[in-house]
Amino acid sequence: MGIRFFITGGTFDKEYNELNGELYFKQTHLPEMLVLGRSRVPAEVTTLMMIDSLQMTDDQRELVAKACREATEEQIVVTHGTDTMAETARVIAQSVKGKTVVLTGAMIPWKFGSSDGLFNLGSALAFAQTLPHGVYLSMNGRWFAWDNVRKNKSKGEFETL
Amino acid sequence: MGIRFFITGGTFDKEYNELNGELYFKQTHLPEMLVLGRSRVPAEVTTLMMIDSLQMTDDQRELVAKACREATEEQIVVTHGTDTMAETARVIAQSVKGKTVVLTGAMIPWKFGSSDGLFNLGSALAFAQTLPHGVYLSMNGRWFAWDNVRKNKSKGEFETL
């Protein structure tokens, strides 16, 4: 059946605007990353929004959950900013049943060369294919259940509660 | 308990010798790749050999299997050249029980910038944590049981039999 990717933005997809020195979003790099990883998993990619997760509203989180509910695929990967990834996971978990949903992101933009994004994408894609139904975060090579994870902002990594 | 990584070489770890224009092995890049991926999975890395998998002898395959048997970890990732990865998986499967062993590699050397290695490493690490005991290959974002996989050399990708 394949994997559905939902894109919401986050550091993962940020780019550097050389005219004003600020970071911004253009379009997702996920398809080219799947090509680079030589992924042969059937996949469809849908961009829901392109935002910094600190700006994500409740309505937008609900929109992500709705997209997961309505997807025909049972295995879903959501790319998301790390700052509020756990909050969106909680909202998804409230209404999405019978699917494996894995949220992932990056600490360094993919375009910056030294990103963890490709590693995280490889992990998330694997976890989405193997973990039982439920909602998870995949970061730091690990998976976390949605109700047992937080971002440690001083370390820049995820940990169990 | 953590993951044990066994390094055997393969394209994954090849480097370019600028003095003679040939590819060669220096030392594994796996530790720096785990740092780049910000992996926080407890891991130990052991280099068994640094060879092109087309050169791997039966004795060397048995040495890899022995290392897997004797490892105290239940979850093992073996980096390996893609050309004979399936053969080594078969040898490991003959004698290693009660563990999850995932072989992975790369089509492009990690040092060459456009490698699939970091993606594959992320996937293999995730599969090693989630698949039931057994011996598997992880390439192209997918996992394959050791007895149902071959490399399609004209396409440069792995497929089921």
Add this chain to the structure above:
Amino acid sequence: MGIRFFITGGTFDKEYNELNGELYFKQTHLPEMLVLGRSRVPAEVTTLMMIDSLQMTDDQRELVAKACREATEEQIVVTHGTDTMAETARVIAQSVKGKTVVLTGAMIPWKFGSSDGLFNLGSALAFAQTLPHGVYLSMNGRWFAWDNVRKNKSKGEFETL
């Protein structure tokens, strides 16, 4: 006699802080860039400051000029933010005589992988060795006399007046 490099910061040396998503300065990447370029030009590197050139004060520009005056080398490359590079060049030109001073920088940070920095460094180093005494900017593969250049901020490139 060799080349003297004076570092002042600028986009060239900016890095991404993964904890807060902001750009900042750590230390100059110029030495590693010279290694990557396999430069064999005798060179000494001195960091004068690490700032965004929009923040550079008159006193700091004078400090750069003073460093150029007092350097024993006749050939000097100054790395500098692009926004006020032309202003600093003017200040240097007022008091530095009998030397070739070339200012250069980058539109994209070196650490971001897709930077123009290495190209600009190669050009600046070459111009410093071949142009007659005077003060110049080197960007976009070209050289500009200090009194006949401006940054076109909407295009992100340099042009003659």
Add this chain to the structure above:
Amino acid sequence: MGIRFFITGGTFDKEYNELNGELYFKQTHLPEMLVLGRSRVPAEVTTLMMIDSLQMTDDQRELVAKACREATEEQIVVTHGTDTMAETARVIAQSVKGKTVVLTGAMIPWKFGSSDGLFNLGSALAFAQTLPHGVYLSMNGRWFAWDNVRKNKSKGEFETL
């Protein structure tokens, strides 16, 4: 009037064939490198051949010299393998007058991420604009007159005789 680039291949433009693990030539990366460097020097790029310079015949060297003679531009950059760069420079010098011709190359293929190619290109482009008429090599951040240079093959760098 601008710069004419003549492409002959060399390590500069080598790529990795992931199906057989060998290095090969596809097409030149020079145009994308000029884009990355944000070069605004008027330039035209002509591919003469795509070969390893160890394979270059006398006829092919003469072909390069002929292309330099017939070019309408006065400033020419030739990309070339490093192993016989000095020999081709000698052939060019025998018949090309009234022009500045700069040969350059790379020790590491541009596609491999850690290449010196972009640095060398920046230098060569600058030297072509500033050196008096003559034939030169540009490597290691330096320029060499065609009759006073050799490649030190054990060090992988260029030096005067």
